[in-house]
Amino acid sequence: xxxxxxxxxxxxxxxxxxxxxxxxxxxxxxxxxxxxxxxxxxxxxxxxxxxxxxxxxxxxxxxxxxxxxxxxxxxxxxxxxxxxxxxxxxxxxxxxxxxxxxxxxxxxxxxxxx
Amino acid sequence: xxxxxxxxxxxxxxxxxxxxxxxxxxxxxxxxxxxxxxxxxxxxxxxxxxxxxxxxxxxxxxxxxxxxxxxxxxxxxxxxxxxxxxxxxxxxxxxxxxxxxxxxxxxxxxxxx
Numbered sequence: 001x002x003x004x005x006x007x008x009x010x011x012x013x014x015x016x017x018x019x020x021x022x023x024x025x026x027x028x029x030x031x032x033x034x035x036x037x038x039x040x041x042x043x044x045x046x047x048x049x050x051x052x053x054x055x056x057x058x059x060x061x062x063x064x065x066x067x068x069x070x071x072x073x074x075x076x077x078x079x080x081x082x083x084x085x086x087x088x089x090x091x092x093x094x095x096x097x098x099x100x101x102x103x104x105x106x107x108x109x110x111x112x113x114x
Numbered sequence: 115x116x117x118x119x120x121x122x123x124x125x126x127x128x129x130x131x132x133x134x135x136x137x138x139x140x141x142x143x144x145x146x147x148x149x150x151x152x153x154x155x156x157x158x159x160x161x162x163x164x165x166x167x168x169x170x171x172x173x174x175x176x177x178x179x180x181x182x183x184x185x186x187x188x189x190x191x192x193x194x195x196x197x198x199x200x201x202x203x204x205x206x207x208x209x210x211x212x213x214x215x216x217x218x219x220x221x222x223x224x225x226x227x
Binding site for chain 1: 123146148150155156157158159160163165203207209211212213214215217218219220
């Protein structure tokens with residue numbers, strides 16, 4: 001299994017541009033998540049999904065949109081990029097398990113908005 | 115609001131020493147706790163977890179201790195190695211309809227040879 005994969009690894013955007021961060025998992029996990037990590041900070045939840053067709057807002061959803069048309073894919077859309085969205089973005093997934101809430105993370109996308 | 119915090123932003127140790135990384139949490143409804151290791155330029159990797167009905171759990175060279183009375187969590191790494199140098203995050207979990215994790219800000223562990 002490749003686990004959780006993210007593309008691109010790096011991206012520079014100009015203010016006002018849009019882009020989609022791709023995330024795919026091959027573990028057949030129900031749950032998927034998008035986080036952002038600012039320098040020296042922990043992970044903040046942007047959006048999450050409990051299954052195909054179901055998404056919900058996390059702690060910091062403004063400026064982002066998501067969709068979940070399949071179990072495997074969970075793209076994150078940035079509309080009208082702003083400098084405040086400069087961050088490292090991590091996608092994660094987890095199975096539905098009573099005993100553990102462990103989330104499996106992708107390698108991240110480093111985004112700079114200038 | 116809910117928060118997970120760490121006492122020490124940076125911990126420097128010598129190779130071979132034991133390391134202790136601390137974490138405070140505030141949500142008494144949290145029933146699951148987890149430690150992640152994040153190396154530079156990589157995503158977080160699972161180290162060890164513990165449920166709220168346990169006080170201690172051991173893994174390979176790592177031990178997690180949970181004190182629910184004072185809402186405190188610690189990660190102990192035995193015989194610390196240079197490869198242990200990374201940022202360590204604790205997270206608390208609660209099942210609110212989905213399995214939500216709230217992450218702390220992280221502690222950087224620096225291991226000198």
